[in-house]
Amino acid sequence: xxxxxxxxxxxxxxxxxxxxxxxxxxxxxxxxxxxxxxxxxxxxxxxxxxxxxxxxxxxxxxxxxxxxxxxxxxxxxxxxxxxxxxxxxxxxxxxxxxxxxxxxxxxxxxxxx
Amino acid sequence: xxxxxxxxxxxxxxxxxxxxxxxxxxxxxxxxxxxxxxxxxxxxxxxxxxxxxxxxxxxxxxxxxxxxxxxxxxxxxxxxxxxxxxxxxxxxxxxxxxxxxxxxxxxxxxxxxxxxxx
Numbered sequence: 543x544x545x546x547x548x549x550x551x552x553x554x555x556x557x558x559x560x561x562x563x564x565x566x567x568x569x570x571x572x573x574x575x576x577x578x579x580x581x582x583x584x585x586x587x588x589x590x591x592x593x594x595x596x597x598x599x600x601x602x603x604x605x606x607x608x609x610x611x612x613x614x615x616x617x618x619x620x621x622x623x624x625x626x627x628x629x630x631x632x633x634x635x636x637x638x639x640x641x642x643x644x645x646x647x648x649x650x651x652x653x654x655x
Numbered sequence: 656x657x658x659x660x661x662x663x664x665x666x667x668x669x670x671x672x673x674x675x676x677x678x679x680x681x682x683x684x685x686x687x688x689x690x691x692x693x694x695x696x697x698x699x700x701x702x703x704x705x706x707x708x709x710x711x712x713x714x715x716x717x718x719x720x721x722x723x724x725x726x727x728x729x730x731x732x733x734x735x736x737x738x739x740x741x742x743x744x745x746x747x748x749x750x751x752x753x754x755x756x757x758x759x760x761x762x763x764x765x766x767x768x769x770x771x772x773x
Contacts, residue, residue: 585763587761590759648698
């Protein structure tokens, strides 16, 4: 158990819908990273937050957005969902933005029908 | 941009034997971190081992060790005394050491699926 929690574990929804994925980092960690794992794209970095502020963006679609709240939990919002958004979404956390190791949560498996 | 290549999509090993998974990377940076993560069927991403590029000594964690060749940009993982629980997808990952833009993302390879035969 990494100490990073993600909810829900599974999510099934329809095209065009909007969903919210939630992540709670390890106790004391200030930095949160979101990654997407899909069969065709592999593991890709989406976005990073540090202590409530966005620090870096990767291959994140405009239909996707995220935020980190004062209690340090983070949410990833996916809207206007398409079949191709079906993937495993991971949250990872680290103490500082440059801390060596990122610890991953169990992931949220999203299936868009 | 950095890239990570794992040229072995699948590998197999007999229980109690040793197996080596390959990883090469491309970067213009001199300081960085390299990682091996394990993803078992549960899909959880588990850190196996970490190597700092500025350290010459190869990292070791129990049965897991790396062969880090900085000049060749090679970072292989050796698993000794393989166990059934080692069966998983293994990902090699790269992370910059210093980022002026504060982007400390992990860049992953495509993964190697390791099967352990009893």
